[in-house]
Amino acid sequence: MGTDLNLKVKHLTRVEGHGNIVVNMKDGTLEKARLEIVEAPRYFEAMLKGRSFHEAAIITSRICGICSLGHQITSLKTTEAALGLEVSEQTVLLRKLCIHGATMQSNILHAYFLAAPDFLNVGSVFPLVGTHPEVVKRALRMKRLANDIGDVVSGRAVHPITPVPGGFTSIPSAGALRELKRRLTEDMYPDLLATVETLKSLAGAIPQFTRETEYISLRSDDEYALYDGDICSTDTGRVSDTEYLRMTNEFVVPHSTSKHCKVNRSSYMVGALARWNNNHDKLGDLAHTAASELGLTPNCYNPYMNTIAQVVEAADCAIDSIRIIDKLLADGLKDEQPNQEPTKFGSGVGATEVPRGILYHEYTYDNKGRIAKANCIIPTGQNLANVDDDMHKLVPEICDQSPEAITLQLEMLVRAYDPCISCSVHLLDVEFVNR
Amino acid sequence: MTDKPRVGIFDFTGCEGCELNQLNFEDQLLDILAHVDIVEWREAMDEKAPEYDIAFVEGSLSTPDCITRINDIRRRAKVLVALGACAVQGGINGMKNTQPIEEVRQEVYGDDKYLFPTLPALALHEVVKVDYNVRGCPMTQIEFLKLFTALVMGKQPIEPDHAVCVDCKLKENECLYERGMICLGPVTRAGCEAQCPSVGQYCTGCRGLVSDPNLKGMEEILVQHGLSVDEAWKRLELYNANDLEGVR
Numbered sequence: 001m002g003t004d005l006n007l008k009v010k011h012l013t014r015v016e017g018h019g020n021i022v023v024n025m026k027d028g029t030l031e032k033a034r035l036e037i038v039e040a041p042r043y044f045e046a047m048l049k050g051r052s053f054h055e056a057a058i059i060t061s062r063i064c065g066i067c068s069l070g071h072q073i074t075s076l077k078t079t080e081a082a083l084g085l086e087v088s089e090q091t092v093l094l095r096k097l098c099i100h101g102a103t104m105q106s107n108i109l110h111a112y113f114l115a116a117p118d119f120l121n122v123g124s125v126f127p128l129v130g131t132h133p134e135v136v137k138r139a140l141r142m143k144r145l146a147n148d149i150g151d152v153v154s155g156r157a158v159h160p161i162t163p164v165p166g167g168f169t170s171i172p173s174a175g176a177l178r179e180l181k182r183r184l185t186e187d188m189y190p191d192l193l194a195t196v197e198t199l200k201s202l203a204g205a206i207p208q209f210t211r212e213t214e215y216i217s218l219r220s221d222d223e224y225a226l227y228d229g230d231i232c233s234t235d236t237g238r239v240s241d242t243e244y245l246r247m248t249n250e251f252v253v254p255h256s257t258s259k260h261c262k263v264n265r266s267s268y269m270v271g272a273l274a275r276w277n278n279n280h281d282k283l284g285d286l287a288h289t290a291a292s293e294l295g296l297t298p299n300c301y302n303p304y305m306n307t308i309a310q311v312v313e314a315a316d317c318a319i320d321s322i323r324i325i326d327k328l329l330a331d332g333l334k335d336e337q338p339n340q341e342p343t344k345f346g347s348g349v350g351a352t353e354v355p356r357g358i359l360y361h362e363y364t365y366d367n368k369g370r371i372a373k374a375n376c377i378i379p380t381g382q383n384l385a386n387v388d389d390d391m392h393k394l395v396p397e398i399c400d401q402s403p404e405a406i407t408l409q410l411e412m413l414v415r416a417y418d419p420c421i422s423c424s425v426h427l428l429d430v431e432f433v434n435r
Numbered sequence: 436m437t438d439k440p441r442v443g444i445f446d447f448t449g450c451e452g453c454e455l456n457q458l459n460f461e462d463q464l465l466d467i468l469a470h471v472d473i474v475e476w477r478e479a480m481d482e483k484a485p486e487y488d489i490a491f492v493e494g495s496l497s498t499p500d501c502i503t504r505i506n507d508i509r510r511r512a513k514v515l516v517a518l519g520a521c522a523v524q525g526g527i528n529g530m531k532n533t534q535p536i537e538e539v540r541q542e543v544y545g546d547d548k549y550l551f552p553t554l555p556a557l558a559l560h561e562v563v564k565v566d567y568n569v570r571g572c573p574m575t576q577i578e579f580l581k582l583f584t585a586l587v588m589g590k591q592p593i594e595p596d597h598a599v600c601v602d603c604k605l606k607e608n609e610c611l612y613e614r615g616m617i618c619l620g621p622v623t624r625a626g627c628e629a630q631c632p633s634v635g636q637y638c639t640g641c642r643g644l645v646s647d648p649n650l651k652g653m654e655e656i657l658v659q660h661g662l663s664v665d666e667a668w669k670r671l672e673l674y675n676a677n678d679l680e681g682v683r
Contacts (some may be wrong), residue, residue: 011477046534047527058639062527065452065573113458113479124480144461153635157459158452158573163632169635212493257551
């Protein structure tokens with residue numbers, strides 16, 4: 001006699017956006033195990049049609065509040081590639097600092113507020129205010145500092161204001177940057193060490209499940225690639241970011257308003273764990289110490305460890321933020337105006353590592369600097385097929401447990417990917433007919 | 436069990452940036468939690484509740500399921516607050532309504548388009564009664580704290596109805612038009628302390644229109660500063676397509 005299972009989690013909690021988990025097993029045979037994406041489609045492509053290059057990043061950052069900085073920077077790089085706009089070294093450094101702030105904020109939010117309640121058997125972070133006040137205060141302090149980097153450098157952490165095509169509308173003051181450095185050194189550094197200690201005590205709650213898959217991330221010779229780099233697959237190596245269509249292959253599935261992706265296998269993984277597997281050699285000492293304390297080793301095939309990889313990355317972002325601030329201050333801040341004189345009107349591709357994985361934008365501009373065609377491929381969309389494949393391996397391995405235990409492990413699996421469902425349904429490839 | 440107001444937080448079609456901004460009250464979050472019981476918030480917690488003293492709702496309504504859910508929330512909430520541009524005035528989702536949506540659905544989803552129903556994106560007030568608004572994209576944090584404090588203290592919140600230009604003058608900013616830029620401040624509702632013009636970015640109109648906007652005058656100024664008439668209205672529609680439908 002085989003097992004019968006019928007699980008449905010409608011509107012999974014503690015994730016960004018609306019998704020359902022559905023599992024059906026009959027007489028020991030798995031008939032269905034998948035994450036259904038039921039977020040309302042928003043048709044950003046219709047919104048972008050005919051819009052000025054000044055507006056592209058303002059609109060696309062509204063795809064997602066949590067990844068707004070990532071969408072904005074990717075959009076700016078895409079517009080600059082399409083219009084032939086050069087940016088200064090200072091602009092690149094300030095953008096990398098913003099990305100570090102956004103990555104820290106998102107990774108810390110996920111580890112403490114969305115994932116940790118599962119490790120402590122509570123439904124949300126709120127009961128922890130009473131039972132673990134120091135931990136909650138630490139999480140809030142770390143998140144505040146990460147957000148303050150966004151506020152100082154980009155005008156506002158959620159839907160940043162000052163980053164525009166060709167540069168920034170205003171440059172942060174040296175004093176504000178020095179204050180960020182002071183807090184990174186005096187507050188963030190000890191808070192990161194304490195975070196590692198806290199997570200170490202909870203690591204036993206991370207399920208031991210492995211499934212080797214294809215891992216795809218950006219890769220750069222110079223640094224732990226977040227701002228730019230080549231597309232790198234553990235199966236087939238490096239290619240230019242202009243080959244992104246071949247490295248994503250979007251397709252429609254009926255159970256998801258977000259398209260799925262695959263490259264060399266039926267699925268692949270993007271995000272912190274993929275970046276770790278591809279680029280761990282580019283991380284600094286603090287990140288490596290955190291990784292070894294938390295049992296994260298190179299070529300880790302346990303998707304639940306994505307949360308740990310996020311914390312390791314947060315440590316590296318903090319240290320590299322200090323390096324960037326030092327360089328900006330040593331070079332002297334220049335009150336530059338953004339370079340907004342297009343040298344051409346054509347197509348461009350931008351690829352950036354945002355907290356959940358590689359984000360691709362591609363735009364084509366008409367000769368008046370208006371968008372004629374847009375395509376964006378979102379990290380969560382790229383991970384959806386991989387989540388389904390994980391479930392197909394996981395459910396038979398744990399089907400003798402109680403339905404509650406199975407449900408919890410499935411929910412934790414989806415949460416480990418830190419899915420951003422609003423993002424994933426909102427941009428799909430459409431070619432506009434020019435008026 | 437407790438006399439603290441029971442708060443529910445809900446999201447519809449949007450980016451969830453307004454909800455994120457609530458988690459971003461790091462300095463005030465513990466104080467906020469001391470004054471209310473958050474009884475339902477899918478993005479942050481597992482629990483659900485039967486009724487709410489205050490429901491904060493983010494996002495536009497754009498599917499049949501959204502309409503069912505918002506009516507259900509309204510029925511169970513004593514006070515309903517719209518959070519952010521998508522909920523208050525339709526926000527950027529409204530731009531979708533200006534396009535031939537059947538063609539877009541066909542191009543995006545092909546013959547599977549009817550798997551995923553869609554409606555014109557509506558502001559909450561177009562479907563249910565909204566008691567208060569927190570405007571902006573993302574919602575303006577200072578406005579949220581003022582409204583929250585007023586509701587907890589049983590006072591009547593005040594909604595600003597003057598233009599962003601007033602806030603900008605109070606901050607003694609140089610007018611962006613003087614710097615050769617354009618700006619939607621003259622017709623946009625204040626309350627954000629002119630956050631964007633203060634850091635050199637033009638006002639994009641995210642907080643919605645003032646109640647009696649001089650749109651013809653706005654069009655003239657934008658055209659004088661280099662936009663075509665069509666571009667001028669496109670800029671105005673960015674967050675306000677629903678309110679501007681049929682106005683031009």
